[in-house]
Amino acid sequence: MLSGNSYHFNTLSAYENIAYAQYAEELKLLSEQFLNRFSDLKNMEDCFSLSASPTKYNVQNAPIQLELEQMELIEIQENSPLKSKFEDVELCDFYKKYLEDDNFPQLRKFARTLICAFGSTYKCEKFFSLMKVNKSTHRTRLTDDNLENS
Numbered sequence: 001m002l003s004g005n006s007y008h009f010n011t012l013s014a015y016e017n018i019a020y021a022q023y024a025e026e027l028k029l030l031s032e033q034f035l036n037r038f039s040d041l042k043n044m045e046d047c048f049s050l051s052a053s054p055t056k057y058n059v060q061n062a063p064i065q066l067e068l069e070q071m072e073l074i075e076i077q078e079n080s081p082l083k084s085k086f087e088d089v090e091l092c093d094f095y096k097k098y099l100e101d102d103n104f105p106q107l108r109k110f111a112r113t114l115i116c117a118f119g120s121t122y123k124c125e126k127f128f129s130l131m132k133v134n135k136s137t138h139r140t141r142l143t144d145d146n147l148e149n150s
Helices: 020-043 047-051 062-078 080-088 093-096 106-140 144-148
Strands: none
Touching: 020 047, 047 080, 062 080, 062 106, 080 093, 093 106
16 A cells, blocks of 8 residues: 555545555554454464364363363263264254263353353344344334334
């Protein structure tokens, strides 16, 4: 962008007298914000790998906060019926139906924490989208029908 190349910005190239330096600075700031927001996810990469594939995860690589789960990981990895269930069912179903609280309390808690984090974000986004639709389509039309359907 600094060199005056707007190849990847088709709409921008249609304009004359473009302040490329200003756009380059904005893109740099946007990139930094993106990296900052998702740096937490990078730090949690081991946690995601563990919860996504507990039957194949290297026990010695378990994050430090998961020391209690090492024995549970070993038990899962040595349990052939559990390993086959893991391959056959959805990830959430595996944790919910096949990992019992009595035998794998730490792993279940760990998985629930990760899964709920994204589930609650999704529900929040869905709720605000619904509110936005209601506000824009029904706000100006307060009729009995709209109030009943909401």
